[in-house]
Amino acid sequence: MPSQVSNNMATKQVRYEALVRALHTDLYRYAYWLTHDKQISEDLVQETFLRAWRALDSLKDEKAAKSWLITILRRENARRFERKRFEMSEYEEANVMDTQSTSTEQEIENHWLREKMAQLPPEYSEPLVLQILGGYSGEDIATMLNLNKNTVMTRLFRARNQLKEALEKEPVTRGQYNG
Amino acid sequence: MDDLQYRRSIYADPTCQDEDILAAQQADPAKKEFAQDLIQLDERLKRAMQVPVPDGLCEKLILRQTLASHQQKKRKSRVHLALAASVAIIAGLAVNYLQFSSSFTNLGDYALAHVYHEQDDFSNDDKNLVSLTSLNQKMIAFNGSFEQSLGQLISADYCRFDGMKSLHLVFKGITDTVTVFVVPKNEQLAFSQYFSDSKLQGESIGFKNTNVIVIADKNESLSQWQRAISDNITWSI
Numbered sequence: 001m002p003s004q005v006s007n008n009m010a011t012k013q014v015r016y017e018a019l020v021r022a023l024h025t026d027l028y029r030y031a032y033w034l035t036h037d038k039q040i041s042e043d044l045v046q047e048t049f050l051r052a053w054r055a056l057d058s059l060k061d062e063k064a065a066k067s068w069l070i071t072i073l074r075r076e077n078a079r080r081f082e083r084k085r086f087e088m089s090e091y092e093e094a095n096v097m098d099t100q101s102t103s104t105e106q107e108i109e110n111h112w113l114r115e116k117m118a119q120l121p122p123e124y125s126e127p128l129v130l131q132i133l134g135g136y137s138g139e140d141i142a143t144m145l146n147l148n149k150n151t152v153m154t155r156l157f158r159a160r161n162q163l164k165e166a167l168e169k170e171p172v173t174r175g176q177y178n179g
Numbered sequence: 180m181d182d183l184q185y186r187r188s189i190y191a192d193p194t195c196q197d198e199d200i201l202a203a204q205q206a207d208p209a210k211k212e213f214a215q216d217l218i219q220l221d222e223r224l225k226r227a228m229q230v231p232v233p234d235g236l237c238e239k240l241i242l243r244q245t246l247a248s249h250q251q252k253k254r255k256s257r258v259h260l261a262l263a264a265s266v267a268i269i270a271g272l273a274v275n276y277l278q279f280s281s282s283f284t285n286l287g288d289y290a291l292a293h294v295y296h297e298q299d300d301f302s303n304d305d306k307n308l309v310s311l312t313s314l315n316q317k318m319i320a321f322n323g324s325f326e327q328s329l330g331q332l333i334s335a336d337y338c339r340f341d342g343m344k345s346l347h348l349v350f351k352g353i354t355d356t357v358t359v360f361v362v363p364k365n366e367q368l369a370f371s372q373y374f375s376d377s378k379l380q381g382e383s384i385g386f387k388n389t390n391v392i393v394i395a396d397k398n399e400s401l402s403q404w405q406r407a408i409s410d411n412i413t414w415s416i
Binding site: 020038053114138 | 240
């Protein structure tokens, strides 16, 4: 009996580590686009995986693991808002991830795009991240965000529309005048 | 599909493979180009969304969980230990209670039970008698002595009277033996002066440190025995 228990524990540990290795990157990035803050994202991911460990036995379908984790993370994030409702500040320019230390053309574009994405209202950016980064369909996103599909499609349309407009306003020579 | 509807659909999902979308793209190369444009934008957005993940995050996540579940296990085993300890203590108390507490609440009940238990060991016909001297030697333990013999003493032995060392005397009586217990006073058993059942009767006298209990069948006069004992016994300090 004790050996079976420890065997189960060992199996659980293996499952957990596989889950962490496979999905921590996606989850961290999702958290980042949800919070625009590196530290909070890391904390959220930690908390999410701890909760996932406790509930790991309820995860039957490994294919559903990512959306299961995202659901946990969104709930954790909402909880953070309940706790810190009065401490929350609006998005600030300084919070955007700065990756310009190596200022290649690509990095400059990424930085610029990140700024624009960070300026999207969260209800637009969230489905966009789920679609582009997570690879989820409109139906999947609707289920995850507890919205109907038409609402999701409208938000995706507006998100891309706003980004495209911002891109078109930007001079082609952007970046060379930066700094 | 009109242009606006097409644009909305493509903006919402540039990789949309719906039949009417594909048909529209087939019919109008500009529409196809528009979709390609947005797919390219998605590529750029995807690259931008792939923010660098902190170094060692994966290891940190595994480490934190390992520590947390280790803590949990330690807590669990502590709970188990505490449970086991509680059970052991309760078992100990129960054994103690069953072994050392009396199931009798008063002197009389216990004395009767004691006499019944040993009634086959003695009879009025026993020939071996105990002398007053050896009786008094045994009484030393209770700081008492008898001046005269109370009668024909068949047996005088120490015995356990509900766990207490006591002296168990058996005299010849009129029809059957008469039992006298010399018992140290004890709070566990309530003093009962008179007691009886269908066959036997008993009477106790409380002295300073000792109770003397006489038990005999209904043919004996217990008060006579008690008077004889009271007159005959002396207690040293």
